[in-house]
Each structure stands twice: as structure tokens, then as C-alpha cells.
Amino acid sequence: MNKVATATAPKKAAGVSPVRKFLADNGALVGLFVLGLALFIATPDFLTGPNLLNIGIQASVIAVLAFGLTFVIVAAGIDLSVGSVAALSAMGSAWIFSQASLPGWLAVVGGLLIGTLSGAVSGFAVAYGRLPSFIATLAMLSVARGLTLVISDGRPIPTAPEVSFLGGDLGVLPMPIVVLVIAGTVAALILNFTVMGRYMYAVGGNTEAARLSGVPVRRVLVTVFALSGLFAALAGLLLSGRLDSAQPQAAAGYELDAIAAVVIGGASLAGGVGRISGTLVGALVLVVIRNGLNLLNVSSFWQQVVIGVVIAVAVGIDSLRRKNAPH
Amino acid sequence: MTDNPILTLDNVTKSFGPVTVIKGVTVNVYPGKVQVLLGENGAGKSTLIKMMAGVHQPDGGRILVDGEKVRLADTNASEALGIATIHQELNLVGSMTVAENICMGRFPRRFGLVDRRTMRNTAKAALDRIGLHIDVDHKVGELGIARQQLVEIAKALSLEARMLILDEPTAALTKREITALFAVVEDLRSRGVGMVFISHHLDEIAAIGNSVSVLRDGEFVAEVPADTSEDELVRLMVGRSIEQQFPRRRDYDGPADTLLEVNGLSTKGLINDVSFSVKAGEIVGLAGLMGAGRTEVLRAIAGVDPYVNGTVHVRGKELPKSSIGAAIRAGVGHVPEDRKAHGLVLGAPVNENIGYATLAATAKSGLVDRRGQRKRAQDVADKLRIRMQNLDQPVGSLSGGNQQKTVFARWIVTNSSVLLLDEPTRGVDVGAKVEIYELMNAITAAGGAVVMVSSELPEVLGMSDRILVMSGGHISGELAGGDVTQDAVMMLAVRDVQRDLEDKLMEDGHE
Ligand SMILES: Nc1ncnc2c1ncn2[C@@H]1O[C@H](COP(=O)(O)OP(=O)(O)OP(=O)(O)O)[C@@H](O)[C@H]1O
Ligand SMILES: [Mg+2]
Numbered sequence: 001m002n003k004v005a006t007a008t009a010p011k012k013a014a015g016v017s018p019v020r021k022f023l024a025d026n027g028a029l030v031g032l033f034v035l036g037l038a039l040f041i042a043t044p045d046f047l048t049g050p051n052l053l054n055i056g057i058q059a060s061v062i063a064v065l066a067f068g069l070t071f072v073i074v075a076a077g078i079d080l081s082v083g084s085v086a087a088l089s090a091m092g093s094a095w096i097f098s099q100a101s102l103p104g105w106l107a108v109v110g111g112l113l114i115g116t117l118s119g120a121v122s123g124f125a126v127a128y129g130r131l132p133s134f135i136a137t138l139a140m141l142s143v144a145r146g147l148t149l150v151i152s153d154g155r156p157i158p159t160a161p162e163v164s165f166l167g168g169d170l171g172v173l174p175m176p177i178v179v180l181v182i183a184g185t186v187a188a189l190i191l192n193f194t195v196m197g198r199y200m201y202a203v204g205g206n207t208e209a210a211r212l213s214g215v216p217v218r219r220v221l222v223t224v225f226a227l228s229g230l231f232a233a234l235a236g237l238l239l240s241g242r243l244d245s246a247q248p249q250a251a252a253g254y255e256l257d258a259i260a261a262v263v264i265g266g267a268s269l270a271g272g273v274g275r276i277s278g279t280l281v282g283a284l285v286l287v288v289i290r291n292g293l294n295l296l297n298v299s300s301f302w303q304q305v306v307i308g309v310v311i312a313v314a315v316g317i318d319s320l321r322r323k324n325a326p327h
Numbered sequence: 328m329t330d331n332p333i334l335t336l337d338n339v340t341k342s343f344g345p346v347t348v349i350k351g352v353t354v355n356v357y358p359g360k361v362q363v364l365l366g367e368n369g370a371g372k373s374t375l376i377k378m379m380a381g382v383h384q385p386d387g388g389r390i391l392v393d394g395e396k397v398r399l400a401d402t403n404a405s406e407a408l409g410i411a412t413i414h415q416e417l418n419l420v421g422s423m424t425v426a427e428n429i430c431m432g433r434f435p436r437r438f439g440l441v442d443r444r445t446m447r448n449t450a451k452a453a454l455d456r457i458g459l460h461i462d463v464d465h466k467v468g469e470l471g472i473a474r475q476q477l478v479e480i481a482k483a484l485s486l487e488a489r490m491l492i493l494d495e496p497t498a499a500l501t502k503r504e505i506t507a508l509f510a511v512v513e514d515l516r517s518r519g520v521g522m523v524f525i526s527h528h529l530d531e532i533a534a535i536g537n538s539v540s541v542l543r544d545g546e547f548v549a550e551v552p553a554d555t556s557e558d559e560l561v562r563l564m565v566g567r568s569i570e571q572q573f574p575r576r577r578d579y580d581g582p583a584d585t586l587l588e589v590n591g592l593s594t595k596g597l598i599n600d601v602s603f604s605v606k607a608g609e610i611v612g613l614a615g616l617m618g619a620g621r622t623e624v625l626r627a628i629a630g631v632d633p634y635v636n637g638t639v640h641v642r643g644k645e646l647p648k649s650s651i652g653a654a655i656r657a658g659v660g661h662v663p664e665d666r667k668a669h670g671l672v673l674g675a676p677v678n679e680n681i682g683y684a685t686l687a688a689t690a691k692s693g694l695v696d697r698r699g700q701r702k703r704a705q706d707v708a709d710k711l712r713i714r715m716q717n718l719d720q721p722v723g724s725l726s727g728g729n730q731q732k733t734v735f736a737r738w739i740v741t742n743s744s745v746l747l748l749d750e751p752t753r754g755v756d757v758g759a760k761v762e763i764y765e766l767m768n769a770i771t772a773a774g775g776a777v778v779m780v781s782s783e784l785p786e787v788l789g790m791s792d793r794i795l796v797m798s799g800g801h802i803s804g805e806l807a808g809g810d811v812t813q814d815a816v817m818m819l820a821v822r823d824v825q826r827d828l829e830d831k832l833m834e835d836g837h838e
Contacts, residue, residue, distance in 0.1 A: 193697070195690045202683055205672035212631060212669050213683035214655040272674045312347060 027318055028264055028281045035285065039292040048296060053174055055284070055291050057242070060084075060176035061235045063252055063283035066261035067187040068119075068231025070279045071224040073262050074191065076204035076271025077133035081122060083254035084144035085237030087247070088158070089115035089229075093237060094246035097160035104160035111163070112233045118144055121230020123222035133225075141255070149248050156245040159237075167241025176238050183234060188276040196223055201245045204271030260307075261286055264314045285314070297322045331394060331396040332357050333490050333521040333689040334379060334410065339388035341374055343724070346716055348374050351388065352547045354540050356490060356521040360799040361512065361753040363532050363553060365564050366729025367756040373415050376492045376541075379523065381405035404413060411488035415495045415525070415727050416667055417475050421468025426450035428467050429482045434526045450516035453485035454478075459508040472665045473499045473617045473782075480508065490521045495727065497526055498754045500655050501617050503783040509535050524577070527728075527756050528783075529557040551628055572757075573789025574764055577607030578772035584642070586658075586776040587745050589628060592637035600798040601637070605776040606743070612791030612808075613780045615820050617692045619797040621780040622664050625747040628778075629661035630654040641745055655684055662734050664750050664780075673723030678704045680722045681736045688741075697792030707736040712762065727754040735763065744775040751779060752786060764790055784813045798822050 023030055039046040065082045072079045093111025096102050102110075118140060125136040133196050152159075191197040199220045202210040211217045235254075240246040264280030267274025289310060293303045332355040341349040356362050356379075364372045377383045378390065379701065382401035389396050392408050393510040399405045405412070419428050419713040426447045427434075435445040450463040459477045469477060470610045476499040483491060493512075497505050511536050512522065524536060532539060536553030541563045549563055562568045588604040592828060598620040605611045613621045627634045630651040639646045654661075663669040668780045671680050690698045704718055711732045715725055722733050731754060738746060746767075767777050781787050787794060794806040796816055801824035 192691050193695055195686045196693070196697055198682075198686055198695055199680065202672050202679070205666075205674045209668050209672050210683065211651060212629075212661060212663055214652050214687075216652060216682060239530060272672065 068228035081140035089233035090236035090240035094157040104162035107160040115233020123225030127218035127221035339385040363536040369726035453481035537610035564649035615797035660738030
């Protein structure tokens with residue numbers, strides 16, 4: 001009997017067209033297309049080369065932050081500190097170059113290290129200090145922003161040319177878009193193909209079952225927060241590179257955009273679910289809406305209202321869809 | 328049978344996505360009768376009762392209550408019609424108290440506030456009915472799984488429903504609690520409550536059932552009286568007969584090395600000076616009553632819990648304390664008691680769940696060996712006959728028995744040579760049970776060792792080469808397998824070792 005059951009089931013499963021399955025699995029992507037289509041009809045300025053590049057540049061910072069955050073959310077944590085850590089890393093990098101007069105490449109490496117370390121500290125607090133990640137990273141949010149102000153004395157510091165290069169162009173392509181693609185690819189590789197990545201899903205899905213199967217839960221936790229810090233640092237460098245200077249208040253509040261991007265992308269705050277491709281789409285949805293509303297001359301006050309509604313609707317549709325899905 | 332049924336599932340069908348799991352099944356539930364649902368793991372029993380409980384809605388067919396067509400949109404709708412359900416998977420909030428859990432969803436109120444006194448009294452009364460005496464202010468999460476199951480039963484009883492659904496209520500219980508539960512069932516029957524009962528213990532069917540509906544692969548096979556012989560029931564359910572219920576064979580003829588040696592193991596308050604050893608090719612059964620410390624012994628050996636005293640050696644090498652990773656590398660595999668909370672990542676695919684313990688060991692420079700992993704998972708799933716659509720199905724949507732096989736599969740893939748099995752056949756159907764026993768045979772034949780904790784005495788007696796009995800955290804005695812009787816085990820299980828020791832000390836003092 002069993003033989004029969006297992007042999008016929010996959011055939012039936014193949015009966016659903018791959019297209020429909022794809023659409024069902026990628027609700028946010030469908031939303032993005034509908035949004036793009038609507039804007040294309042509404043304004044001739046939307047589908048132009050310069051505007052699309054502009055969207056890419058704007059998306060890059062949010063998306064890179066959100067990639068890092070995806071690790072944390074998949075492992076059932078949250079990282080509220082990504083915006084502050086981005087600012088601290090950028091400021092640290094600028095300080096290394098401008099104040100300590102060290103070489104530019106050291107400024108880049110140093111910036112990334114600062115972010116990774118800040119993340120790892122949060123990770124240690126969560127894994128070994130047993131702080132809830134909400135609290136640990138809320139503390140880090142404050143500490144990192146404070147340190148940024150301390151280093152800079154509240155004033156912008158010029159960035160190294162290597163960092164400015166990250167904000168510049170590579171031929172016709174803006175560097176932020178190149179960085180976005182590389183960072184996204186690396187993040188997706190980590191999540192899907194490395195042992196650590198698969199462990200993140202296990203820890204997020206059921207920490208105790210993961211532990212009993214020999215998953216080194218604490219190491220996984222430290223890793224996800226360290227990665228989140230690393231990606232935040234990269235986002236910070238992108239941001240400061242674009243302005244050629246590190247700003248003390250840079251990326252303030254970006255953590256909320258990043259969380260929204262991850263969640264719109266289909267990740268669950270309960271852990272165990274989430275994909276980098278989804279997060280990218282989530283970030284693009286946010287940026288395209290803002291861009292479209294700007295093109296349509298909607299006031300920035302109303303924009304906030306619209307974005308809030310979009311987040312609620314997107315996540316609402318997604319969880320309804322999930323409830324009706326096969327499992 | 329002049330009575331009209333309370334509830335009828337009339338020719339219902341149910342599909343999940345592309346897969347049809349219930350294909351035109353009709354079941355009647357009569358007042359004062361116990362309707363048994365029987366079928367292999369994944370046959371669709373739980374899916375059927377979930378339609379009665381309003382958890383799932385049928386895609387085809389009708390549900391009739393008192394002869395009238397109804398739509399049970401959710402669990403509230405069925406409760407409103409007097410249908411209470413004890414689900415196979417526990418539905419309790421671990422961080423809340425026993426009393427709160429029993430009154431969940433209908434907290435007694437006074438001046439708009441929760442009336443704690445009434446709530447606790449309701450809970451106490453409900454627990455009394457099944458003879459469970461625990462503090463109702465205890466957090467449910469701190470109770471063992473058997474007690475949680477009893478709380479769940481008490482919760483359903485306190486609804487005073489006219490129809491009660493029991494989905495494998497006895498799987499986690501020992502003889503004594505089952506007896507208490509059956510007394511309640513008799514009482515409800517005499518008061519005209521209609522019941523649906525699911526169990527993989529065939530002896531229980533004759534004990535409390537009236538009529539049995541047999542399912543196979545989501546289809547209705549037959550309805551027979553509950554006193555039908557067990558052999559016949561098995562034949563109806565699996566489509567073939569099962570020769571031997573406990574096919575223990577000792578095929579290992581290599582050197583009888585000691586694989587596992589436990590010396591003076593003690594944990595804080597739970598187990599006390601436990602020593603034993605297991606040789607290659609041996610199955611050792613760990614028997615005892617609920618709370619005797621059997622699970623704790625396995626957990627300490629597996630590195631899950633810390634211990635204060637004692638040592639654990641595997642193949643002569645001492646294991647570091649509370650290091651699960653080290654235990655796994657030494658060849659220890661642990662099938663925990665509560666598969667939902669400790670065994671599986673329910674939202675993750677079967678493939679991943681099988682692979683967790685081997686991901687790191689088979690990886691090449693940190694990258695998962697995806698193709699090899701899938702192949703190994705598929706092989707072991709075929710071998711254990713795990714019933715699933717494919718390897719990517721979330722393990723949480725498998726039937727209970729197939730979930731249990733998935734936990735097992737993890738350690739088969741890992742090639743563990745010392746297997747610690749905590750209630751390995753809980754919720755597993757008769758056919759699959761034999762398959763699991765054969766697996767234990769295969770493991771020992773290959774020179775492995777098995778320690779099995781089980782509350783099912785026949786299983787312990789039938790499969791163990793040696794039986795250790797625990798009581799109050801001590802090992803109260805050892806029995807050689809073969810012709811041990813249940814009584815001999817029970818005698819040791821109720822022996823008060825601590826008292827005996829103290830008595831002995833006193834006597835020694837007097838001399
Ligand atoms: N939510 C779901 N999504 C997809 N498949 C499901 C879902 N629920 C159940 N199934 C499938 O339906 C079939 C019947 O499952 P069900 O839980 O009813 O079995 P069962 O007879 O209760 O088995 P067991 O004795 O193991 O508890 C199984 O193959 C299972 O995988
Ligand atoms: Mg079931």
C-alpha cells in the first residue's frame with residue numbers, strides 16, 4: 001500500500017502548473033510587478049533608465065541592511081540595531097582614514113570589522129547572556145549611535161576614496177547596485193548552501209529540537225548577529241560613500257525599513273522562514289512605492305501613511321495565503 | 328441501535344493541495360457508544376476527526392448533527408454543538424498554569440475580572456475525575472508529556488460535552504492512567520455521551536469500543552464490531568496479517584564489547600546513583616512508572632541535561648558532561664519522548680529534519696552536500712516507509728506515526744551505534760511498530776546497542792534482552808529478558824529504593 005501511495009503522490013503534485021506554484025510562492029514579486037505596471041501607466045517618468053537606476057541606488061542601502069537582518073529573523077531573532085551599527089561602522093571607517101590617517105583600504109576593512117564586532121556583541125548577549133534579542137539589540141542601537149556621536153563629536157567626517165568609490169559609478173552601472181547584487185548573492189549562498197545557513201532555519205524553527213540534534217545553537221546565534229552587523233556595516237559604507245562623508249545621524253530609523261522589507265518578502269518573525277530573494281523584492285516594493293509617490297507629487301506626510309498600509313496589507317495577504325496553502 | 332446518531336460524517340472527502348487524503352468516508356457517532364477509528368499511520372483518522380471538530384472543513388460530502396446538515400467553520404462552532412476534542416498533538420500553553428489551560432477560552436469571570444478561585448476549583452474537579460493529583464498552579468510546560476496529556480483530557484472533560492473525540496489519548500499514558508481514563512469513558516457512556524476513539528493499541532479496542540470503522544489510505548474499508556479478533560483487525564487495516572508482534576532476534580555474533588557504560592549517574596533531584604552497561608548487540612529495556620526518572624537518564628547520557636555526579640563511557644571513552652555534539656560524534660543517537668517539542672522542526676521539510684545531525688559531518692568546506700543529503704534521506708525514508716508526498720513536505724504535516732519515523736531516520740542516517748530510544752513506538756501503528764522493531768534488530772545485528780524506555784510493558788518484555796526497572800530515580804532491579812512477567816516488573820517499579828536504603832542504614836546502625 002505504501003509503495004502505491006508514495007509513487008502516485010508526486011505525479012499528482014506535478015498536476016499544479018509550475019506557473020501557479022511560482023505565483024503562489026512569490027506574492028510579493030507579483031505585487032511588485034502590479035505596482036510597476038500601475039506606475040508605468042500613471043506616469044511616463046517611471047519607466048526611464050535614469051529613474052530605474054535611481055531606484056536601484058535607493059534600494060541598495062535598505063536591501064543590504066535587510067539581507068543581514070534576514071539571517072537574524074530566520075533564526076527567530078530580531079535586530080533593531082542595524083541602522084545605528086551602519087552609522088557607527090561608516091563613522092569608524094571615516095575616522096580611520098581622516099583622523100588616524102591610515103590607508104583607505106584599511107578604512108574599508110576597519111568599517112566592516114566594527115560592524116561585525118558590534119553584531120557579535122549583541123549575539124553573545126543573546127546566546128550566552130540569555131537576553132531576548134529585542135532587548136540586546138535595542139541596547140546596541142543606543143550604544144552604537146552614542147559611539148558614533150562620540151567619535152565624530154556630532155560632525156560629519158570625510159570618507160576614504162575607497163569608500164567613496166562604493167558610492168560612485170562603475171562605467172554606466174552605479175556601484176551601489178553592483179554591491180547590492182554581490183551582497184545578495186553571498187547572503188543567499190550562505191542561507192541555502194552552507195551548514196550554518198541550514199542551521200539558522202533549524203534554530204528558528206524549533207530551538208530545542210535543533211539543540212537535541214546536535215546543532216550548536218549558541219554559535220549559530222552569535223553568527224547570525226555578527227553577519228547582520230557585517231551587512232549593516234556594508235550598507236553604512238554605501239551610504240557614506242554616496243555622500244563622501246559619514247554623517248552622525250545617518251541611517252537613523254532604517255531598521256524599521258529593513259524589518260519591513262524582510263517581512264514583506266515573506267519571512268516570518270516567528271522564525272524558520274525567509275529567503276533573500278523575498279527580502280530583495282520587499283526592499284524594492286518599499287523603494288518603488290516611495291519613488292512612485294514622489295513622481296506623482298504625493299506629499300511625504302501621506303507617503304508614510306501609504307507605506308504603513310502597504311506593510312499591513314502585504315503581510316496580511318501573505319499570511320492568509322499561507323493558511324490556505326497545502327500545509 | 329434505535330437511537331439516532333449525534334453526528335454523521337456523510338461521504339466526506341478532503342484534500343490538502345493536490346493530495347486527497349479522505350476519499351468518501353461515512354462515520355456515525357451514536358449516543359452512549361464508542362466508535363473506534365482504526366487505520367495505519369497516515370490513513371486519515373486525525374483528518375476525519377478534525378472535520379468533526381471544525382479544524383478542517385470537508386471538500387465534499389456533508390456533516391450532520393442530529394440529522395441536520397451543519398457547517399463547522401471553526402472549533403467554536405463544534406464546541407457550541409457540544410463536541411469536545413482531545414487532539415493527538417497537545418494544544419496547551421506551556422507558560423500558563425494547569426488551571427488556566429483547563430479553562431482556556433472560557434475563563435470564569437467576576438466583575439469582568441478572571442475569577443481565579445472558581446477557575447482553580449473547576450480545574451481541580453476536572454483533574455479529580457481522572458485521578459490526577461497535581462498542583463493546578465503549576466506551569467504546564469514543566470510537566471512531563473504524560474501529565475500534559477492528562478491535563479488535555481481533563482480540559483475536554485470539563486466541557487461537559489455530549490460528544491467526545493479522543494485522538495490517541497493513551498499513547499503517552501501508562502497502564503494505571505489508562506485504567507483511570509477508561510473508567511471515565513465507561514461513566515460517560517452510561518450517561519449517553521457519544522465518543523470517537525483512536526488508538527494503535529488493539530487491546531484497548533475490545534476493552535472500551537462498541538464498533539470499529541477501519542480506514543486504509545483515506546478510504547473506508549469496513550465497519551466491524553469491537554470484539555473482532557485482533558488478527559482480523561490487523562488484516563483489515565494493513566491488508567495482510569502480521570506473524571509476530573515482537574520479532575526480537577539476536578543475530579550478532581561478534582565480540583560482546585561494552586558500548587555504553589554508565590557509572591553512578593546522578594542529576595539534581597531526579598536520578599540517583601544510576602549505573603548500568605550495555606554490550607554490543609544488546610537491547611536493554613528501561614521500565615518504570617511515570618516520573619521514575621527513565622527519560623532523565625537518557626537525556627543525561629545524550630548530553631541534553633547536565634549531571635552532578637557520575638560518568639558516561641561510550642566504547643571505553645568518557646563523554647564530556649552535557650555536550651550533545653560530543654555524544655553524537657561518539658555514536659549516540661537520541662529519540663526524545665516528545666517529538667513535537669524536542670524531536671522535530673515542524674515547519675522544516677522532511678529532508679532537513681532527517682539531515683540535521685549529519686549536515687556538518689558530510690559538508691565539504693562548510694557547504695552542505697545537498698545531493699548526497701537528499702539521497703541519504705530518500706533511502707532511509709524508503710527503508711522506514713515514511714509516508715509522505717515528497718522529501719520537501721514540511722514534517723509537521725505528516726501523520727503522527729510518520730513524524731516519529733522521521734526522528735528515527737535521523738539517527739539511522741547518522742549511523743549511530745548507541746541508540747537511546749524514549750518511547751520509540753508511541754503513536755506508531757502495528758505494522759510500522761514491527762518495522763521499528765526490525766530496525767532495532769538490524770542495529771543490534773550490526774553490533775550496535777539499544778537502550779529503550781517504554782511505558783508499554785509488552786513491548787519492553789517482548790524486545791529487551793535485559794530489563795532495568797527504575798523507581799524514584801534509582802535502579803530498583805534488573806531482570807533477564809525471556810520469560811519475565813509483567814508482575815515482576817511492576818513489583819520492582821513500585822519498590823521504594825530510597826526507603827529500603829534508609830532502613831538498611833538504620834539496621835546497620837543497630838548492630
Ligand atoms: N495539513 C496537512 N497538509 C498536508 N497533508 C496533510 C495535512 N494533514 C494531514 N495530511 C496528510 O494526510 C494524511 C492523513 O493524515 P492523518 O493525520 O489524518 O493520519 P492518521 O490516520 O491520524 O495517522 P496517525 O496514526 O499517524 O496519527 C497523511 O498522509 C498526512 O501527511
Ligand atoms: Mg493521527
